[in-house]
Amino acid sequence: MEIITIKSLIKNYDGEGLEVHALRGIDLSVRRGEFTAIAGPSGSGKTTLLNLIGGLDIPTDGTLTVAGNNLAGMSAKELSDMRLNSIGFIFQAYNLIPVLTALENVEYILLLQGVGKSERRDRSRRILKEVGLAKEIDRRPKELSGGQQQRVAVARAIVSEPELVLADEPTANLDQKTGAGLLDLMHDLNHKKNITFLFSTHDRMVMEYAERLISLTDGMIASDKKKKSLKESAEKKLKKQR
Amino acid sequence: MKLFKESSIEVMLAWRNVWKNKRRTILTLLTIMVGCSMIIFFRATQDGSYEKMIEDSIAANTGHIQIHEKGFWDNQSIDYAFIPGEPLQSYLDKNSGIAATSRRVHAAGLVSFKNNTFGTLIQAVEPEREKKVSTLHTTIKPGGRYLTPDDGMRIIIGATLAKNLDAKVGDSIAMISQGFDGSIAAGNFEIVGIFRTLNPRYDQALIIMPMAQAVETFTMMGYLTSIVVRVKNTSDMEKTRDEIRALPESERLEVMGWDELTPELIQAIVMDKLFGYIFYFILLLITAFGVLNTVQMSVFERTRELGIMMAIGTRPRQIVTMVLFESMFISLMGVLLGAAVGSGLGYYFYIHPFDFSGYQKELEQFAMVTTVFPAKLTVSNVVFTSLLTFLFGVLFSIAPARRAAKLNPLKAIRQL
Numbered sequence: 001m002e003i004i005t006i007k008s009l010i011k012n013y014d015g016e017g018l019e020v021h022a023l024r025g026i027d028l029s030v031r032r033g034e035f036t037a038i039a040g041p042s043g044s045g046k047t048t049l050l051n052l053i054g055g056l057d058i059p060t061d062g063t064l065t066v067a068g069n070n071l072a073g074m075s076a077k078e079l080s081d082m083r084l085n086s087i088g089f090i091f092q093a094y095n096l097i098p099v100l101t102a103l104e105n106v107e108y109i110l111l112l113q114g115v116g117k118s119e120r121r122d123r124s125r126r127i128l129k130e131v132g133l134a135k136e137i138d139r140r141p142k143e144l145s146g147g148q149q150q151r152v153a154v155a156r157a158i159v160s161e162p163e164l165v166l167a168d169e170p171t172a173n174l175d176q177k178t179g180a181g182l183l184d185l186m187h188d189l190n191h192k193k194n195i196t197f198l199f200s201t202h203d204r205m206v207m208e209y210a211e212r213l214i215s216l217t218d219g220m221i222a223s224d225k226k227k228k229s230l231k232e233s234a235e236k237k238l239k240k241q242r
Numbered sequence: 243m244k245l246f247k248e249s250s251i252e253v254m255l256a257w258r259n260v261w262k263n264k265r266r267t268i269l270t271l272l273t274i275m276v277g278c279s280m281i282i283f284f285r286a287t288q289d290g291s292y293e294k295m296i297e298d299s300i301a302a303n304t305g306h307i308q309i310h311e312k313g314f315w316d317n318q319s320i321d322y323a324f325i326p327g328e329p330l331q332s333y334l335d336k337n338s339g340i341a342a343t344s345r346r347v348h349a350a351g352l353v354s355f356k357n358n359t360f361g362t363l364i365q366a367v368e369p370e371r372e373k374k375v376s377t378l379h380t381t382i383k384p385g386g387r388y389l390t391p392d393d394g395m396r397i398i399i400g401a402t403l404a405k406n407l408d409a410k411v412g413d414s415i416a417m418i419s420q421g422f423d424g425s426i427a428a429g430n431f432e433i434v435g436i437f438r439t440l441n442p443r444y445d446q447a448l449i450i451m452p453m454a455q456a457v458e459t460f461t462m463m464g465y466l467t468s469i470v471v472r473v474k475n476t477s478d479m480e481k482t483r484d485e486i487r488a489l490p491e492s493e494r495l496e497v498m499g500w501d502e503l504t505p506e507l508i509q510a511i512v513m514d515k516l517f518g519y520i521f522y523f524i525l526l527l528i529t530a531f532g533v534l535n536t537v538q539m540s541v542f543e544r545t546r547e548l549g550i551m552m553a554i555g556t557r558p559r560q561i562v563t564m565v566l567f568e569s570m571f572i573s574l575m576g577v578l579l580g581a582a583v584g585s586g587l588g589y590y591f592y593i594h595p596f597d598f599s600g601y602q603k604e605l606e607q608f609a610m611v612t613t614v615f616p617a618k619l620t621v622s623n624v625v626f627t628s629l630l631t632f633l634f635g636v637l638f639s640i641a642p643a644r645r646a647a648k649l650n651p652l653k654a655i656r657q658l
């Protein structure tokens with residue numbers, strides 16, 4: 001079953017006088033449970049594509065269906081609700097609300113969804129334990145390392161068990177080892193909970209974790225490969241490095 | 243505040259954000275505190291000095307209420323004399339809110355001594371009753387005394403007038419005026435006392451004589467020109483005045499309260515209040531801009547954070563609520579501090595009034611009678627000022643709060 005269906009997607013930006021063709025006709029479908037990376041050089045349109053899928057931006061042309069919703073014609077409020085209920089977001093860095101503890105940051109999503117207090121607590125604690133932060137739950141973001149912060153962001157993105165998690169270069173600010181750890185975690189969650197992950201990267205190592213690798217060049221899909229076995233070889237490589 | 247409360251996430255976020263930048267918040271609190279306490283304190287000094295000035299003016303000679311024949315106040319002539327009827331007399335005698343009343347006869351006249359002649363206001367009083375109505379008897383200079391009912395051809399005069407005439411206690415001065423019946427009223431009167439009220443109008447021109455003598459000198463035949471009423475509480479003046487006005491015979495009388503009797507003082511107070519309000523408004527604006535600036539800065543610093551909050555599903559309305567709560571917390575704390583400090587200052591200067599009696603001479607030039615100014619703290623001053631400061635702060639934060647909610651999440655997230 002498709003969770004994302006994209007047809008002839010075009011996105012132009014009005015640059016100063018000059019129109020930027022960020023996406024020039026994308027056709028793509030992603031099935032539930034996929035663990036997909038979007039790769040490509042800087043400026044190829046990775047962020048633009050993720051933002052459109054997440055309903056954070058409006059396409060110039062084409063159709064976009066996400067988790068059963070046709071995004072065209074949805075109001076800002078409906079888009080906001082869709083983001084809250086169906087999508088988890090992980091940004092490159094500084095994802096968290098600084099004045100909230102790790103636990104509260106994770107709880108925040110459930111709170112917006114109106115989940116009752118004790119259930120909220122339990123679920124958030126459990127997820128933080130799963131991402132390996134059982135001891136850090138009461139720390140504020142500035143008391144956590146970059147990798148720990150991204151783990152909290154992952155926990156926040158999946159705590160409400162959304163259908164889709166979008167992550168724009170989630171490992172870009174982490175060293176390779178920490179980045180690999182984060183990807184392991186995401187991959188685990190993908191397997192265990194059957195949550196669809198779509199993330200962008202231009203890190204080779206990260207690409208090799210993906211089960212499906214979509215390469216963008218100049219706003220168009222240059223290649224789209226399924227490669228089940230790559231994760232193992234990536235792990236081997238990492239072990240050799242140590 | 244450790245735990246989330248249902249639906250109060252905005253409140254909790256606001257509270258924590260307020261304390262994220264402690265230094266800035268404390269500076270803002272101090273701004274509000276200074277603004278709010280200054281307004282409370284200045285208003286207390288105004289309220290206190292107005293009340294003191296009014297009380298001094300009432301006490302010296304004016305009284306709370308004066309009753310005259312219609313037309314007397316504008317003409318100040320003995321021609322407008324009247325005999326109080328039974329209903330008025332019994333009202334004045336029996337009303338429990340009235341502290342004392344005194345009857346007076348006023349006339350214009352000339353006095354001369356040696357080669358000096360001056361126009362004067364002659365005021366005949368019943369000495370024993372008058373002492374309960376006014377404080378003029380307490381301002382007699384040493385060496386003299388106040389009048390007694392049967393003093394006959396004896397008078398007391400204002401200090402400036404005495405100086406101008408070059409007369410002193412024991413001297414006899416000639417006085418000429420017109421009687422109620424149109425006859426000439428004249429005689430030689432012995433000065434038994436000289437008063438200094440500090441009110442230049444009285445000190446320059448007033449002569450006081452006993453009523454028993456005035457009845458003869460001016461051929462009053464039971465008529466008088468005014469009844470002066472002193473009520474127990476100044477605040478009851480209006481009620482008493484209106485009750486007297488409601489009496490049937492008051493149709494031919496003018497019943498005036500102290501505010502109508504001392505229009506210059508009221509005018510001066512109104513002007514002073516107006517300048518006060520302008521000053522307070524400026525202070526309010528300054529504190530409100532302080533809050534606005536703090537909220538604006540805090541929103542600006544958190545642009546990316548707000549963008550992420552909106553991207554993950556926070557509603558713009560929740561952002562507005564959160565930012566407004568921040569300004570409410572800051573304003574509320576500032577106002578509470580301000581109310582405390584303002585009240586403290588007000589209370590201190592109520593106990594220890596401003597004392598300008600050292601500058602009496604200078605103040606007299608400005609016709610200032612009052613030299614000691616206590617502050618007067620009222621509940622309405624503290625509550626109203628605090629409320630207004632709070633409202634100004636919160637109102638001025640609506641703009642940055644709405645701006646925060648209108649952020650485009652994408653553009654906001656791109657900022658670091």
Ligand SMILES: Nc1ncnc2c1ncn2[C@@H]1O[C@H](COP(=O)(O)OP(=O)(O)OP(=O)(O)O)[C@@H](O)[C@H]1O
Binds near residue numbers: 014021041047202
């Ligand atoms: N808001 C914008 N206004 C104008 N042009 C934009 C805007 N956002 C992106 N672009 C342009 O669109 C193109 C695609 O940008 P995008 O951010 O999607 O690339 P990317 O693949 O994410 O690059 P990177 O790897 O550097 O993050 C670029 O040429 C970029 O300059």
Ligand SMILES: [Mg+2]
Binds near residue numbers: 046168
């Ligand atoms: Mg990008």
